[in-house]
Amino acid sequence: MGRSWYLVYCKPRQEETAARALEAQAYQVYLPKVRRKSRRTGFGRVQDEPLFPRYLFAACSQREQSLAPIRSTHGVSTLVRFGEHYQPVSDRVVIALKEQEDPVTGCHHLQEPSFMPGEKVTIIRGPLSGLEGVFQAATSADRVFILLDWLGRRSRAKVALDDIRATS
Numbered sequence: 001m002g003r004s005w006y007l008v009y010c011k012p013r014q015e016e017t018a019a020r021a022l023e024a025q026a027y028q029v030y031l032p033k034v035r036r037k038s039r040r041t042g043f044g045r046v047q048d049e050p051l052f053p054r055y056l057f058a059a060c061s062q063r064e065q066s067l068a069p070i071r072s073t074h075g076v077s078t079l080v081r082f083g084e085h086y087q088p089v090s091d092r093v094v095i096a097l098k099e100q101e102d103p104v105t106g107c108h109h110l111q112e113p114s115f116m117p118g119e120k121v122t123i124i125r126g127p128l129s130g131l132e133g134v135f136q137a138a139t140s141a142d143r144v145f146i147l148l149d150w151l152g153r154r155s156r157a158k159v160a161l162d163d164i165r166a167t168s
Helices: 015-024 091-099
Strands: 003-010 028-030 033-038 045-050 055-061 076-079 120-123 132-138 143-150 153-160 164-166
Touching: 003 015, 003 091, 015 028, 015 055, 015 076, 028 091
Parallel strands: none
Antiparallel strands: 003 055, 003 076, 028 055, 033 045, 120 132, 120 164, 132 143, 143 153
8 A cells, every 4th residue: 555645734824844854754735826916915926825824745654653742733723524434535636736736836827817807896805995996907916906986976996816705
């Protein structure tokens, strides 16, 4: 019997810590990441984040390694299981994820939602949260213009792309 992949559930924002600790114990680890623009600091900084927050994959050789040490590893909450049994993840899942990574960065690139001019949108964050408007145009990779009916007149507003969603 060969190696099997398992899904590890990590403590909040501890995926990197758990990955390093598992690798130090000779487990093979796969932590898929996505490259995103962060606006926390007010600058358009790019950072790598887990593709699946709080999850990573760990491979265990059935003959040489036990799953028990994984559960007590620093940064790990538990292994994902169904009932009392830990369910292995198919190698095909891990291979497919690895094949979709950017060969240069090693990260996944999620396609940003695109809006068409005239499409109805709702602002979901910020001081204008809850207002509905009409998408006009993208001004950059992360900012857009929308037209709002606000205070009895039409106003053009520039908002972050992440702060709007298509209105259902």
